[in-house]
Amino acid sequence: MSREPLILVGGGGHCKSVIEVVEASGQFSIAGIVDVSEKIGTEVSGYKVIAGDADLDLLVGSYRYFLVTVGQVRSGAVRSRLFHLIKSRGGILPTLIAPTAYVSGRATLGEGSVVHHHAFVNAGAQIGVNCIINTSALVEHDARIGDHCHIATAAVINGDCSVADHCFVGSHAVVAHGITVASSCLIGAGAVVLTHTEANTLYAGNPAVFKKKIQ
Numbered sequence: 001m002s003r004e005p006l007i008l009v010g011g012g013g014h015c016k017s018v019i020e021v022v023e024a025s026g027q028f029s030i031a032g033i034v035d036v037s038e039k040i041g042t043e044v045s046g047y048k049v050i051a052g053d054a055d056l057d058l059l060v061g062s063y064r065y066f067l068v069t070v071g072q073v074r075s076g077a078v079r080s081r082l083f084h085l086i087k088s089r090g091g092i093l094p095t096l097i098a099p100t101a102y103v104s105g106r107a108t109l110g111e112g113s114v115v116h117h118h119a120f121v122n123a124g125a126q127i128g129v130n131c132i133i134n135t136s137a138l139v140e141h142d143a144r145i146g147d148h149c150h151i152a153t154a155a156v157i158n159g160d161c162s163v164a165d166h167c168f169v170g171s172h173a174v175v176a177h178g179i180t181v182a183s184s185c186l187i188g189a190g191a192v193v194l195t196h197t198e199a200n201t202l203y204a205g206n207p208a209v210f211k212k213k214i215q
């Protein structure tokens with residue numbers, strides 16, 4: 001079966017992690033990577049950077065399938081901008097699930113979202129568009145994850161939680177059952193979130209407490 005060519009947009013560390021998922025899932029062949037123009041001709045995990053940011057518009061005319069592979073910690077703005085640019089030009093952002101991950105048939109996954117190796121998405125979970133469900137993350141039953149969120153490595157979003165758009169939940173953080181994380185929050189690595197959060201705010205620690213507002 002021939003595999004559709006796929007362009008990866010962003011050639012940093014997160015791109016390497018997505019490449020592991022693309023190769024293992026076997027649905028697409030990686031046609032190239034888009035990064036800053038100075039990196040054209042270099043390689044990421046054996047795949048060439050074929051174009052710079054400014055050429056993305058043109059590439060959307062030549063290829064159908066794209067994934068945003070820029071990472072996301074402090075802000076999801078770059079990932080969100082690239083997602084909307086690709087979509088506005090008619091590009092398709094597929095969902096991708098690593099073969100070692102488990103995604104319930106009763107869960108939903110928005111376009112451009114990637115579930116990385118050994119992650120688990122349980123029944124009734126709803127994941128928005130352009131999300132990263134990173135390696136070994138757990139999204140439990142009926143949890144809702146908004147658009148452009150990054151649930152980082154081994155983070156746990158428990159049952160009935162709601163994580164709004166543009167959030168980052170750090171490595172090994174735990175969001176307790178039924179908690180709402182408001183939009184554009186950062187949850188520090190290892191935090192244990194036991195209370196609902198305010199938007200645009202960093203919370204960290206166990207129990208997680210207010211640390212600062214985010215511009």
Ligand SMILES: CC(=O)SCCNC(=O)CCNC(=O)[C@H](O)C(C)(C)COP(=O)(O)OP(=O)(O)OC[C@H]1O[C@@H](n2cnc3c(N)ncnc32)[C@H](O)[C@@H]1OP(=O)(O)O
Pocket residue numbers: 073074134152153169170171186187188189190191202204205211212
């Ligand atoms: C494959 C992958 O790599 S996936 C990505 C994995 N990466 C992570 O999980 C990110 C880890 N980083 C964090 O958790 C950070 O908290 C971030 C990036 C969310 C925020 O960082 P910054 O905006 O630089 O926060 P900053 O350093 O200003 O910290 C503000 C306060 O919160 C505290 N703080 C920040 N993060 C944490 C944390 N994880 N746990 C406890 N306290 C923390 C700081 O000590 C500081 O406290 P103080 O005001 O009492 O001195």
